[in-house]
Amino acid sequence: xxxxxxxxxxxxxxxxxxxxxxxxxxxxxxxxxVKCEEPGLLWLxxxxxxxxxxxxxxxxxxxxxxxxxxx
Ligand SMILES: [Zn+2]
Numbered sequence: 001x002x003x004x005x006x007x008x009x010x011x012x013x014x015x016x017x018x019x020x021x022x023x024x025x026x027x028x029x030x031x032x033x034v035k036c037e038e039p040g041l042l043w044l045x046x047x048x049x050x051x052x053x054x055x056x057x058x059x060x061x062x063x064x065x066x067x068x069x070x071x
Contacts, residue, residue, distance in 0.1 A: 002038035
């Protein structure tokens with residue numbers, strides 16, 4: 001989701017930490033909100049943030065959080 005369309009309230013309580021997909025803001029990952037074509041951020045929970053800080057750079061996304069743009 002982009003910064004304007006945070007995850008729904010329940011998910012946003014645990015997913016507080018936005019990180020930028022590779023290539024952001026020209027990345028293929030777009031906000032999952034209907035009709036929004038802004039670049040999508042990945043919102044990590046605390047466990048994922050700990051992984052990120054250890055160097056992990058591949059994460060799954062909550063269903064519907066992003067969609068993919070194509071050339
Ligand atoms: Zn959006």
